[in-house]
Ligand SMILES: Nc1ncnc2c1ncn2[C@@H]1O[C@H](COP(=O)(O)OP(=O)(O)OP(=O)(O)O)[C@@H](O)[C@H]1O
């Protein structure tokens with residue numbers, strides 16, 4: 001999904017104080033108001049004398065209205081409006097024509113006196129026609145309404161923006177005007193999330209883990225009765241496009257509960273103080289609809305460890321949002337039936353407070369799909385397409401190592417588009433080939449792509465680690481090995497973790513051999529080593545120096561430790577040995593590494609067949625678990641039990 005926005009906690013623009021935003025808005029309204037009223041309904045005041053001499057006598061007056069028995073309004077004849085006297089009367093905003101009146105007014109004390117004066121003034125005028133006088137009352141509400149018109153108009157405009165969102169602003173339905181409102185998109189029960197586990201391929205472990213959540217959401221009472229506490233927060237961690245959002249929606253779909261979702265970046269909006277109130281609002285809405293699911297995507301945007309963000313950035317907004325989230329999480333009971341799911345691809349940057357018990361204490365790790373899972377994902381996304389007979393999901397999966405579920409969805413869509421462009425009736429193999437090429441083109445920039453040759457090397461490398469550890473007496477047994485890239489590394493092997501408190505020299509040594517297994521295998525098989533062993537070499541080297549410098553496990557530097565328990569590590573203190581000793585340390589460490597490497601090579605030579613078999617299985621399946629390894633390498637001789645007798 002090339003258009004997926006990356007979480008971007010840094011907003012370019014931010015007002016510095018809460019409340020400032022309101023000042024801007026009010027200013028805006030006042031300006032509009034002034035503009036609207038500019039000269040519009042302002043009638044000029046005049047005097048009886050001016051009225052009589054300059055308007056009545058020259059016969060400019062069209063008619064008069066006595067309003068509320070207190071004020072006389074003068075309408076000037078249209079023909080007379082060109083006279084210089086009238087050049088200041090208000091004009092219409094749009095076409096600059098003079099307004100039709102009233103144009104002037106003067107106040108009167110009594111209608112009778114006014115009437116008498118008017119008669120007297122007209123008596124001496126030529127012609128018999130007198131000015132028409134009408135009487136009226138003007139309701140104040142009407143005037144007020146006119147006055148309020150621009151405001152009403154503004155409010156309507158405002159509501160319009162609220163519904164539509166402002167073009168160019170972030171997020172659908174988001175606008176600067178719906179401040180504290182969360183735009184949690186709600187999928188109601190009736191129109192509930194149509195996505196179910198059928199749409200989520202692979203991820204069997206993750207699905208199993210969340211099955212419990214679904215049964216809870218379906219019948220929370222059953223759990224309540226037993227007094228069981230459900231987790232409040234579940235964190236989905238995994239690289240982009242591995243289906244975190246999809247999984248969250250599937251949970252809601254399976255359980256048939258409403259799904260509230262909001263992205264972390266939507267909390268950190270333009271205006272300060274918005275994030276926290278959005279968070280409050282989101283939880284309020286959700287609690288009213290319980291049982292339900294709240295899904296917060298890109299939680300790292302708000303949940304980044306406090307005080308660790310960029311120096312330039314005002315963190316208050318993010319921090320207050322995070323604090324609000326913590327408060328909300330603590331504020332509801334698990335019986336409320338609300339489960340908060342959050343997704344991130346950076347589990348390591350999250351604030352520890354978020355991960356404490358009672359908050360996001362359950363973690364589900366999603367990984368890039370292996371061969372079989374990719375095949376399953378292809379099947380899901382191929383279903384809606386009209387395919388020709390030559391399309392083979394297994395072959396497609398084999399061609400897409402390192403691709404995420406989103407990448408695969410992208411390929412399927414791209415293939416259909418290509419076929420349509422070629423005016424074909426069905427999507428064929430070639431369309432997929434071209435789609436893969438195109439998607440690879442996009443991915444290559446992100447250097448996510450592994451060539452088949454690289455894949456072979458990675459497979460042998462990992463197989464080397466596993467084979468070496470398998471036949472080393474004191475190494476940790478392998479649990480799982482994979483050649484699916486994760487983060488910086490291209491493959492990985494997992495071992496049963498260290499439980500020993502005391503490590504013997506042999507155990508140190510075998511650990512170094514295991515670390516060197518990858519490079520040794522590469523040398524044996526490809527007759528050339530590669531850069532693919534950086535982390536291994538770092539580990540082995542540190543271990544070797546550790547043996548010599550700290551634990552006194554060297555051969556000539558026996559029983560000597562340069563360890564400093566005071567922890568002062570300044571150069572002068574740390575190197576409390578002579579230059580000659582330093583050289584000895586270096587050569588001792590090198591010796592250990594050399595010995596370990598020789599031993600590893602020997603083991604791999606002795607078990608070449610197994611190494612090949614393991615590597616081939618890895619190329620085929622990409623991830624092997626312990627039973628698969630056992631099947632290929634045979635049962636491990638040494639007992640797994642490390643508790644020393
Ligand atoms: N296991 C899967 N099965 C089927 N489709 C998948 C799977 N994983 C991902 N997809 C496809 O990829 C799309 C994107 O996945 P999704 O948005 O859930 O990924 P994400 O992990 O939330 O990504 P991000 O970290 O970028 O938010 C999904 O809509 C779906 O079409």
Ligand SMILES: [Zn+2]
Nearest residue numbers: 461518533536
């Ligand atoms: Zn390695």
